[in-house]
Amino acid sequence: MKRIFILLIISFTIQYSYGQVCGIYRIKYVGNIKSESLKVEKIKLPTIQFLEGLGNENSEYGFVEINPENNIIEMGLSSHLTSNLFDKPEILLKLYESKRKNIPVLITIIENGKSKEIRRELTWNNIQIKKLEDEKFGNLFELNLNEINIK
Numbered sequence: 315m316k317r318i319f320i321l322l323i324i325s326f327t328i329q330y331s332y333g334q335v336c337g338i339y340r341i342k343y344v345g346n347i348k349s350e351s352l353k354v355e356k357i358k359l360p361t362i363q364f365l366e367g368l369g370n371e372n373s374e375y376g377f378v379e380i381n382p383e384n385n386i387i388e389m390g391l392s393s394h395l396t397s398n399l400f401d402k403p404e405i406l407l408k409l410y411e412s413k414r415k416n417i418p419v420l421i422t423i424i425e426n427g428k429s430k431e432i433r434r435e436l437t438w439n440n441i442q443i444k445k446l447e448d449e450k451f452g453n454l455f456e457l458n459l460n461e462i463n464i465k
Contacts, residue, residue, distance in 0.1 A: 345459030
C-alpha cells in the first residue's frame with residue numbers, strides 16, 4: 315500500500331511538473347455572396363490549419379467545402395489540439411495575418427449550365443473578428459467575411 319501511494323504521488327508530481335496547457339478554439343465563418351444572376355453551387359473556405367500556416371492550398375486539409383443556402387456563408391470549424399490558448403480576437407488575427415497575406419475563397423458557380431470556379435482573395439482589413447460566448451468547450455471566434463461580390 316505504501317508503494318502504491320508513493321507511485322501515485324510521484325505520478326501526480328511528474329504530471330503537474332511537465333504538464334502542458336492544451337486546448338482547442340473554434341471559428342465560425344459568416345458572410346454572404348453577392349451575385350446578380352449567377353447561381354452559387356458551393357464555397358471552399360480555408361481550414362484553421364491553413365490559416366495558421368500549417369497546410370498548403372493544394373492539400374486535402376487546406377479547404378472545407380460548404381453548399382450555401384441563399385448565398386449565405388455560415389460554417390463552424392474546430393482547431394487541432396494546441397498549446398496556444400487564444401482568448402482575444404486580436405491575438406488570433408495577428409497570427410493569421412503573419413501566416414497568410416490574404417484569405418483565399420473559392421466559389422463554384424453555375425454559368426450557362428456549366429460549373430466554373432472563381433477565386434477571391436479577401437484582405438484582413440475587410441474582415442472582422444470577434445469572440446462569441448457559448449457553452450461549448452474552447453473559445454469561439456466569428457470571422458465575418460462580409461459581402462463577397464462576384465459578377
